[in-house]
Amino acid sequence: MKTLAVTDTITTIAEAEKRFNLTRNQSPDFFTEWYDQLPELNNDDIKNLTTLWQRYIYHRSGGHLLESTVILLLVSPLLTIAGLYDPPFRIKAEESIQIIVADSEETLQGRIDILVLKERLWIIVVESKKTMLSVWSALPQTLAYLMANANQNYPIFAMLTNGDDIVFVKLEVACQVLRKIAVMV
Template sequence: MVQFIQAHNVSLAYLEARFGLQQTEGEDFFTEWFDALPEITDIEKQYLDRVKTNFMRLVKHPPILENAVKMLVVSPLLDLAGFYGEPFFLATEESLEIALEDEGEIIRGRIDILVIQEKFWLLVIESKRASFSLLAAIPQTLTYMLANPNPDKPVFGLVTNGEDFQFIKLIKQDKAKYNLSDKFTLSKRQNELYQVLRILRKLSQSLS
């Protein structure tokens, strides 16, 4: 009998056991989040300051749901990073299934935002409500990234709850390996959306 598993219920231990997923500690595996990042303009910084102000204002009136996070924070970042134009295409609420035939299990989920170039997956974005921990979102996002139909190409992920942001890189070639960036947060005095945008722009420029 086939067992259906929802992606949001998947743990890192499950992914390690079923897919052989491994986290690598080598800094050279995921340099895209810190090496040679493009600069952003003062006008873009001013806009990101407004994005931060708008979000922090909403924090005073919980709950802040996923759609608000996507509208207020994720959408402006994707626009500024260049993901709304050619050669990229955005898919939202993309359904997927991963079948583990030997185990008799099928994982089901729905990707919040998927950035595609032609047929190649580039960036998986999972947004959560503001009270949600990124630690709980990372296994779900990795599950979606493992479903990438082009295993010879790396795929990147971004998890956010509007306040915190963390990037993921996954390669599936011989063994499924991943690593995480540092976590960026709006709770600091400096606006770390600047750095998040620089990373997203680096990805859009290097992947286009």
């Protein structure tokens, strides 16, 4: 069996769709989690988000930011505000994954930037890129990482960011055959 790096193998959305038999679902009813029944932001949340934005803009005004800087300035504080560092959640950084590709002699290998778990259930995968790259460049890689989730009985979510843009992704396996993805900006 040949082992390949996800970042070298899955470089386009079309490649991810083909290799993992994914289909896009553009129905507005598919990804309601990103806007439906969300809690109201309180004054502290608004203050923290404003500070986060101002801090990011200050550093970004000096030029492009590396991926690690985007994580420090933006991703980590957002996880804090969302309460994802607190029980019942667990955080794993640079989590190694392997995906055995069906009908193939290939194993794909990679590292998820940040994985948020609730027991064995993957809650969210966070993938970051440096600011000079399009946030969309992280989507093929992220789709591959989502396919490594052993518990595909529940939808799994991802957040992609380069600091300038944030994209939310939902992947759902229906009947263990049809895989759907929706991307909302």
